[in-house]
Amino acid sequence: MKEKLTEYLDRLFDETPPTKRAVELKEEMYRNMLEKYDDLLAAGREPQDAFDLVIASVGDPTELFRSLANEDQIQQNAEQKKRSALRTAIAVMLYILSPIPLITLAALAGQPIVGLVLLLTMAAVATGILIYDYMSKPTYNAKDETMVEEFRAWSSGTKRIKQTRDAVSSALWSLTVAIYLLISFSTGAWHITWIAFIFAAGVQTMVNLFFNLKGKDQS
C-alpha cells in the first residue's frame, strides 16, 4: 500500500517542477498520510478502505500548488536580483578604481604605459562582468500564443542580442589596445605588433557572424 501512496503523490506532483520546496512538501505529505493510514488500519479499517479515506482527506490541492509556484517564483526573482546587483556593483567599482594604477604608476614609478594597460584591463574585466550579468538574466517567455506575446518575445530577443554584441565589441577593442601596448612596450617590437588590430578585426567579424546566426535561430 506504501507503493500506491508513493504512486499517488508522484501523480499529484507530476506537473510541479521538482524544486526544494516541492520535494519537501511531498515528503511531509507522504509521512503524514502514511501515519493516518496506519492509524486507520489500527482502528480496524480494511486496507483499501483506509487508503481511500487517506486520499479523500487530501482535498483540492490546486491552491496549495499555486502558492508553492508563487513562493518559488518570488524566491528565484529575489536571488536573481541580489546576484545581479552584486555583479553590477563590482563592475562599477572596477570602472571607478581603474584610473588608480595609471595615476600612481605614472606619478611614482614613471610608468604611465603599464598603468594605462592596467586601466584598460580593468575596464575590460568590468565590461565582461556586465555582459555576463546581462546574458544570464532570464529571457522573456511567451506564456500564450497570441501575436502580442510573440512580438514581445521576439523584440526582447533581438534587443538582447544587439546589446550583447555591442558590449562584446567594446570589451574586445579595449582588450586589444591593452594587449597591443603591453606587448609593444615589453618587447619593443613596434614594427609588427600592429598586427594585433588586424587580428581583433578578424575576431570582430566572427563575433558579428555568431550573433547573426544566433538571431536567425531564434526567429
Place this chain on the structure above:
Amino acid sequence: MSITSDLIRGHTDTIVLSQLMSGDSYGYEINKVVAERTGGVFELKEATLYTAFRRLESAHLIESYWGDEQTGARRRYYRITPNGREAYKRLLNEWQIAKSILETLIHVKESRT
C-alpha cells in the same frame, strides 16, 4: 455541512496557531486533534492545512524543522514564533468580536415573533 466547513475553513490560520500555542506539532497530529476535539464532525482537508502552513511560514508566524526519524520519511514539525503568538491573540480577539456581532444579528427575538 458544506456551509459549516467553509465557515470554519476561514479560520484555519487561527486553528493552526492555537494548536501550536501549546507546543510544536506536525500536520497529521494537528488534524488528528481537530478531529478528536470535534468528535470527528470536522476535519481539515490536508491541502487546506498545508496551504495554511505555507502562508503562516512566509509571514514568519510559524517556522518549521525536520524531525530526526531514523526510518522512512521525516516528520516536518512546526513551531510558533513570538510574532505568531501576537497574531494568535489578535485573531482570537477578532473572532470574539465577530462572534458576538453575529450572535446579536442572527438570533430572532422571541417577543417579536
